[in-house]
Amino acid sequence: MMRDAHENRYLEAVTKSGQVIEVAANIGGPDDVEAALENGADGIGLFRTEFLFMDRSSAPTEDEQYDVYKRVAEGMQGKRVVIRTLDAGADKKVSYLHFDDEENPFLGVRGLRYTLKHSELFQTQLKAVLRAAAHGRISLMFPMVTNVADVEAAVRAVDEARAALSAQGKAFGDLELGAMIEVPAAALITDLLAEKLDFVSVGTNDLIQYTTASDRMNPEVTQWYEPSHPGLWRLLEQVAKGAHEHGAWVGMCGELAGTLEFVPRLVELGFDELSMSPKRIGLVKTAIRKL
Ligand code: PEP
Ligand code: MG
Secondary structure, X not given: OHHHHHHHOOOOEEOOOOOEEEXXXXXXXXXXXXXXXHOOOOOEEEEEOHHHHOOOOOXXXXXXXXXXXXXXXXXXXXXXXXXXOOOOEOOEOOOOOOOOXXXXXXXXXXXXXXXXXXXXXXXXXXXXXXXXXXXXXXXXXXXXXXXXXXXXXXXXXXXXXXXXXXXXXXXXOOOEEEEEEOOHHHHHOHHHHHOOOOEEEEOHHHHHHHHHOOOOOXXXXXXXXXXXXXXXXXXXXXHHHHHHHOOOEEEEOOHHHHOHHHHHHHHHHOOOEEEEOHHHHHHHHHHHHOO
């Protein structure tokens, strides 16, 4: 299996009946692009941009971010790169950003909820991503989307960034827009979200934690943090169906996407893309090619 995986990593992940799955890599920055390509990634399914914001004393400027996103887009040579907007809050604190004290930070102001509240921070990132989109195939997705109003607000923010760039005479490119599905309520209304988007991508690390009410960081509750819980799979079925009903593609970028025992079910549900740690890609492609 390991040898197959190594040899198969550059091949298309296609089932015997011809269903093609994009098998992509999760990365944290431009330095991971080489490993993604070497391991056979068909694209980047999750670029966690918070790493760019950590270990420094102020937020990266628009030009700094533009440079990083452009390097990733160019490095991927025309393959799709899904950039996630800053997912700060809860487990991902950024020292120079202000977070109010909250009793339940995982249920508080995190992900898109934070960036919608801090529009200057958000606009800077959106402008950098839009400019980088002139140099490659970039998709943009928002973490922690909960309702339709979130998607509408995010789309408005992108429109605002585009207008600002136009006014400044700066070049920018086209983008696909998508939402992460990490909140059970969002999973249940994927059809309504997909109406306004090009794609959705399931973040199972959070979706499992919220669906089973089991903290993903707490070893005492791992027995309830259950990737095989039928409740989760009912949600996943709705996500795939809801997205496809509206012509949106559906991906997954949480740990579950790279877990071999679940790959056949995800393929059966019609997932178009699975994104994972680069080292898992060859194994998952091999498993898909046997289906
Ligand atoms: C997820 O929640 O599954 C996910 C991919 O996002 P993160 O692990 O960065 O929260
Ligand atoms: Mg998450």
